[in-house]
Amino acid sequence: MIEDLLPVLSVLIASGAPSIGAIYAITTVGTTMAGAGTEKPEILTKALIAVVLAEAIAIYGLLTSFMLVTKIPTITTLADSYKALIASLIMGISGLSAAIGIARSGSAMAGAMLERPETFSKNVVGVVLAEAIAIYGLLVAFMLIAQIGVAPIPH
Amino acid sequence: MIKPLKMKKIRAITYRPYFHRVAAVLAESGVFHPFISSEAEDWLRKGLVRRVDVSKDLSKIDAILGSIDKAAIELSEASSIDLPSFKSLDEAMKMLEDIEDEGYLCRVKDLLEECRKSIAEGYIDTARSSLGKLRDLVGTYRFSLEFMSSTLEVCDCIVFEGWTPAGYVEKLCEDIKRASEGYSIVEVTDPGEEDHPPTVIETPRTLKVFERLAVAYGLPSYHEFNPAIFFSITFPIIFGLMFADVGHGLLLLILGLACIRAKRMGGEYGEIIGYFVDNGLFFVSLGVSSIIGGLLYGDIFGFHGVIHPIGFSIRIGNTWIPIGGYNPVAMLEHGNLMPMFKFALFVGAIHITLGLLINLAVKLVNREYLEALTEPIPWLWLYVGLIYMVFTLKYDIFNIVNLFSQHLTMVIVALVIPLALMILGKGLLEGFMEAASFTFEAVISTIGNTVSYGRVMALLLSHGMMSSMFIQLSHGMSLPVQIAVIALGTFLVMFIEGLIVFVHTVRLHWVEWFSKFYKGEGIEFKPLRIGKGGYV
Numbered sequence: 001m002i003e004d005l006l007p008v009l010s011v012l013i014a015s016g017a018p019s020i021g022a023i024y025a026i027t028t029v030g031t032t033m034a035g036a037g038t039e040k041p042e043i044l045t046k047a048l049i050a051v052v053l054a055e056a057i058a059i060y061g062l063l064t065s066f067m068l069v070t071k072i073p074t075i076t077t078l079a080d081s082y083k084a085l086i087a088s089l090i091m092g093i094s095g096l097s098a099a100i101g102i103a104r105s106g107s108a109m110a111g112a113m114l115e116r117p118e119t120f121s122k123n124v125v126g127v128v129l130a131e132a133i134a135i136y137g138l139l140v141a142f143m144l145i146a147q148i149g150v151a152p153i154p155h
Numbered sequence: 156m157i158k159p160l161k162m163k164k165i166r167a168i169t170y171r172p173y174f175h176r177v178a179a180v181l182a183e184s185g186v187f188h189p190f191i192s193s194e195a196e197d198w199l200r201k202g203l204v205r206r207v208d209v210s211k212d213l214s215k216i217d218a219i220l221g222s223i224d225k226a227a228i229e230l231s232e233a234s235s236i237d238l239p240s241f242k243s244l245d246e247a248m249k250m251l252e253d254i255e256d257e258g259y260l261c262r263v264k265d266l267l268e269e270c271r272k273s274i275a276e277g278y279i280d281t282a283r284s285s286l287g288k289l290r291d292l293v294g295t296y297r298f299s300l301e302f303m304s305s306t307l308e309v310c311d312c313i314v315f316e317g318w319t320p321a322g323y324v325e326k327l328c329e330d331i332k333r334a335s336e337g338y339s340i341v342e343v344t345d346p347g348e349e350d351h352p353p354t355v356i357e358t359p360r361t362l363k364v365f366e367r368l369a370v371a372y373g374l375p376s377y378h379e380f381n382p383a384i385f386f387s388i389t390f391p392i393i394f395g396l397m398f399a400d401v402g403h404g405l406l407l408l409i410l411g412l413a414c415i416r417a418k419r420m421g422g423e424y425g426e427i428i429g430y431f432v433d434n435g436l437f438f439v440s441l442g443v444s445s446i447i448g449g450l451l452y453g454d455i456f457g458f459h460g461v462i463h464p465i466g467f468s469i470r471i472g473n474t475w476i477p478i479g480g481y482n483p484v485a486m487l488e489h490g491n492l493m494p495m496f497k498f499a500l501f502v503g504a505i506h507i508t509l510g511l512l513i514n515l516a517v518k519l520v521n522r523e524y525l526e527a528l529t530e531p532i533p534w535l536w537l538y539v540g541l542i543y544m545v546f547t548l549k550y551d552i553f554n555i556v557n558l559f560s561q562h563l564t565m566v567i568v569a570l571v572i573p574l575a576l577m578i579l580g581k582g583l584l585e586g587f588m589e590a591a592s593f594t595f596e597a598v599i600s601t602i603g604n605t606v607s608y609g610r611v612m613a614l615l616l617s618h619g620m621m622s623s624m625f626i627q628l629s630h631g632m633s634l635p636v637q638i639a640v641i642a643l644g645t646f647l648v649m650f651i652e653g654l655i656v657f658v659h660t661v662r663l664h665w666v667e668w669f670s671k672f673y674k675g676e677g678i679e680f681k682p683l684r685i686g687k688g689g690y691v
């Protein structure tokens with residue numbers, strides 16, 4: 001019973017949580033960019049990097065949930081369904097936290113570039129480091145999902 | 156090409172009446188970057204020299220420009236029957252009397268007279284063109300007044316300083332002497348220790364797009380290397396390892412070639428299309444690299460198994476690192492991600508080693524041998540040693556007791572000696588607190604940066620997954636629908652995945668790689684130049 005529910009639930013978490021994060025980051029950065037762009041449109045191309053990275057979080061969620069969907073037929077034991085759940089939680093939590101970082105630092109970056117465009121190269125580090133959190137989550141989630149339904153590899 | 160252009164510092168003293176002519180010569184040459192040296196600021200503090208006050212003259216010139224503009228508007232509304240009044244022109248004329256510069260005033264007055272005469276005789280077009288000339292002349296005067304406001308004056312002389320690329324110095328000096336009819340002293344010196352000359356980098360035209368990407372991080376300072384050259388080598392390679400697909404690579408290649416062709420044919424394009432068209436070669440290089448990546452992983456439009464992955468392994472320590480020879484998605488399905496992760500870290504290790512080598516080369520070229528011995532050399536040594544240890548001992552590296560009892564020589568050679576060199580060397584040079592924090596940061600950040608290259612694997616997987624997702628979706632559909640779904644998927648992957656991989660490649664270069672050798676704190680070379688409207 002629960003073995004059937006958990007994998008589906010994990011698909012929901014894996015695609016849902018990063019999506020919420022991504023949309024939060026995109027709306028936050030997007031509105032700042034719209035405001036900043038009315039003053040200095042030339043900064044928008046560079047500021048767009050934050051939106052792209054925010055969108056990437058949703059794609060990581062999509063990929064994780066897709067992998068989980070393909071793995072569902074092979075999930076037979078409770079242990080495997082726990083793995084699926086935890087993998088989705090890893091992706092979801094890391095995606096959400098990355099989104100918070102991108103939302104704050106991305107919109108601050110767009111605002112800062114209004115006054116001093118040369119601060120971009122240093123401020124963008126905050127954005128990309130925040131995004132790194134999501135990709136680490138994706139990596140770990142991938143590794144965990146890869147273990148579902150396969151016999152342990154002998155060393 | 157690799158180093159920024161050599162700069163010379165010019166300091167000139169001119170007799171005041173000749174200053175405007177000299178300024179015109181400087182602006183015409185387009186190679187003079189004005190600045191005020193710390194030495195001159197010192198003179199200023201001591202009261203040896205004064206700043207030139209031109210605010211009164213500037214406001215007068217602005218008023219004159221205003222009435223010239225007014226006259227131009229009247230003239231444009233005028234026809235040969237309805238002649239404009241001379242009111243605005245007369246106003247300008249009257250105001251000109253106040254300016255204390257005989258030679259210059261003569262020319263302006265002549266032009267004004269000419270203009271008046273043409274209007275009186277009904278030659279509207281001639282009047283327009285001489286009014287345009289007049290505006291340019293007054294504009295130029297305003298420009299040189301603006302330049303004057305950033306110079307220093309002593310008695311009846313104006314002192315100004317600036318940077319010029321070494322190749323142009325001789326001609327510029329001659330021009331200054333000629334313009335001032337010998338009433339000037341010009342002194343040319345090499346940049347000193349504490350000077351920060353502006354940077355001019357010469358990148359071959361084909362690599363301009365990489366220059367733009369690298370310089371978006373920050374201009375190289377005068378003593379640094381032009382990063383674009385190295386950037387253009389590693390950027391496509393790392394992109395190709397993440398965007399590895401023969402089919403998608405071919406599409407990128409075709410896009411690039413089409414862009415190059417479109418550029419050759421000329422024509423007007425919008426902003427975004429124009430960006431693509433300008434950077435055809437960039438897409439060609441990315442496409443070629445993606446094709447090579449695709450061959451390594453045996454991926455074509457997301458189908459794996461169609462072409463056999465080509466691969467080989469190299470050995471570091473006890474570890475065989477497979478370079479290609481497997482398909483990422485197939486490996487994921489088998490739950491075996493270790494080879495890919497090893498390879499991703501290997502890519503990072505190579506890239507960071509390259510960055511540290513460039514750091515060393517910069518130090519050696521600048522003859523900073525002591526700095527080279529205390530910073531890049533031990534850093535490189537430590538890094539290579541650490542990588543070798545990780546690949547040799549694998550998980551045993553966490554077994555501290557075993558590490559010191561069985562591999563003591565390795566620990567000493569790979570870790571202790573470079574660490575000691577770094578802490579002692581830097582400590583003696585800059586103090587031990589600095590050295591300790593630098594060493595700590597160097598070690599931690601380098602390890603973190605290497606792990607960060609794990610994204611090469613994550614993005615490679617997500618690229619493969621995205622493409623194969625649409626193939627799986629299309630299973631069981633009729634052939635045309637299948638093709639449509641896969642085409643849509645390819646478009647999405649090319650666009651979204653391409654953008655994400657691009658951003659991540661940029662990020663790996665800016666954050667992980669540049670932190671090893673590049674500061675990007677250069678000053679932009681902004682020469683004096685007279686713009687289209689007469690002044691800038």
